[in-house]
Amino acid sequence: MQSFEIDKSDLLKIKTALEGSDAELQAALEEYHASEIAILFERLPQEAKERIVNIMPVEVASEIISEMDEEAHPEDLLVSLDPEKRTEIVEEMDYDVATDIISQLDEQDQKEILDDIDHEDANSIRALLNYDEDTAGGLMNSQVICVNINADKKDALDDIIRQSEEMEEFYTIYVVDNDKHLQGIVSVKDIIKAKGEVKVRDLLQPDPVFVKADLDQEEVAKLISQYNLTSIPVVDDNMRLLGRITVDDIIDVMEAENTEDILKISGVSEDEELSGSWQDAIKSRLPWLIINLGTAFLAASVIRHFTDVEEKLPVIVAYLSIIGGMGGNAATQALAVTVRRISLSDLSDRQAYKTVVKEFLVGMTNGAVNGIIVMLFAVFYDKNPLLGVVLFLAMTGNLIVAGLTGAGIPLILKRVGIDPAVASSIIITTFTDCIGFLLPLWLASTLLL
């Protein structure tokens, strides 16, 4: 099986079916999984989406909207539906998914939807809307399977089956006391296998890994990954069980965080939608380019400062671009390795120190090797051995600076509590441009002229 990709034939089939009767359309859609229809939706006009949602059974319609990508704006489809159908669909959704979608709407639309649906569902969704969407509370689903620590085997099993009616997956069963304080977990297997007069208390696995509702989603992802969990319970400040986060939600978090990292390190605003409009892309990228233009003027002012060197030794101009550019690339390498390392695990002071020393050594060696090549070129092509020495020193020096800034700046940002990925290559390369122009020009003016 391959992951589903929209194929011209799929799209054609659906578009043809859209011209036929409702029954024909339903028959054509039958062979697709709800998440596949959600992907097809990215290529269909609004009226077609509305019509499909209207004719599908409510469970399928609800799943299609739940599976739609955030960038495909399921909330717009939801508000465009007939209120009665919309109510049925929202009531069928998992609370966490419904909350994510509804949170994208303005207050008036939110109120309208929540006033229409079942009172209990509405209250659960309203409670979830209060959590910041990037925290454990914003990720969690308040539907969990939990049993009382004092229940006996039969009651516990009945309870589990009753509660699991509304869930697709079992995951972990949480054990709570009479006030809903989290006590531990219990496995279904142990309950089924238990012989005789057994209480949940006897099968309890105490001290579960848990998170508070305000923990950042990235930390939640780290815990789930570190302890190999399939779900993690979310509690309030008094250890009362509020909900759980499952590993499939974490996969979406990881994808989003990784997109953010790769965009930030490349000087793109973290909330640019990958498939967004060109106007949005300009809004996200132009500010970074204008910041960079300011810093590029700074690097250019170094070149302006040494006009006498450039007049007396014009060939050096061609080498400036080489040394500046190589510094930028070496810094980008050191930056990528360091930012990724920080994002996977926090570094102790000693590890941070060792990282900077390592990048110094790497910069020195790579600088010397590339410096020798450039030197040989100056000696044999430009017949200027002294210029060769200047270029060797400048290349080595600039690649050392590149290593130190590429590793050091993200580590310092992390220490002072700023996201290290904002030390994008744009910022770092300014540094290496300035030093890459300054070193050869200054060395040449001192040693050659």
Next chain:
Amino acid sequence: MQSFEIDKSDLLKIKTALEGSDAELQAALEEYHASEIAILFERLPQEAKERIVNIMPVEVASEIISEMDEEAHPEDLLVSLDPEKRTEIVEEMDYDVATDIISQLDEQDQKEILDDIDHEDANSIRALLNYDEDTAGGLMNSQVICVNINADKKDALDDIIRQSEEMEEFYTIYVVDNDKHLQGIVSVKDIIKAKGEVKVRDLLQPDPVFVKADLDQEEVAKLISQYNLTSIPVVDDNMRLLGRITVDDIIDVMEAENTEDILKISGVSEDEELSGSWQDAIKSRLPWLIINLGTAFLAASVIRHFTDVEEKLPVIVAYLSIIGGMGGNAATQALAVTVRRISLSDLSDRQAYKTVVKEFLVGMTNGAVNGIIVMLFAVFYDKNPLLGVVLFLAMTGNLIVAGLTGAGIPLILKRVGIDPAVASSIIITTFTDCIGFLLPLWLASTLLL
């Protein structure tokens, strides 16, 4: 709860305990989860690790080694153990984990370990060793819970409980026929709830999502994420069930693939270990830098070609670095968005075309805005309005080229079957450097001199 980070106090506690008796050491370790001890291991000397593994109960020792990071080389610890202890530990491991660790050893060590352990375990691991580690077969665990399609309720439940003895998590229960052909899945909940004379066949959910053993692990991750699965069955060419891949393995795959992406796009070899030695870092990065040095000479040759322009209009030299550098940054932005988009979902021809058009528009607009700023600077600071016009045109042109190459090159690479992330910023920025030098120099020589 926060994800576990090694704290000086933890390390001190363990180091002190290491000086005491085995009982004291065991007591000190008792408060840590196996995966926490695995993290502590990254900071302990080899003898300490061996001693800890030797005194811990075999289940814990096996879990510690299983949880060790690939970069911490658990295979080295394993071979250093006393053979008897090692056998117990390997027998306790999940097959997929044992295979991953053993695959890192040379053939002689592999043979020694496998000859010692239980015959059936050894055969399972040997079979898994045949699969490429980046494929579904390399990821899967051959221990699955499966029931026969013709079993009745009681037999099925007994079977599930018996098979689940050796597993920590339930996950999905697969249904097979007498020849182990995958027929579908069944939920424990449905079996428990079923009343009367019911067979597995009656509760079957047919047409499960599955993968072939040779499917690339990235595709497996996409499927798990797309269909929100907690596990996926792996089959051979005849649809016989071979094993299953669980979502927690996929989290590790996603982390590794994301590290690879961020490294490759930054011109670092994909298999550089983030915490590797400085010598390894040089091996991984120097080849890219030398390739870049070659292309930087190419860009520099453009500057050498127009020495007359630089002599007559020396101020243009400072602007070359600005226009070249801005092109590099704009190309990096377009590249990051496009590479990330491709890695999340494949683009149709129409989407690819629209992406290139979008980046053209973004490049033109951002180029024009930055071009106006540079033009104003040339007009008011350098008092050279005609140079201003040249710089405006060059900046706009270079940012258009940046957008087209940043988006176009990864899309073309993807079409011809090359990983688009190798179109690293190093390669792309050469292009924008050349054009960024060529445009202003050529325009100036045509329009100004």
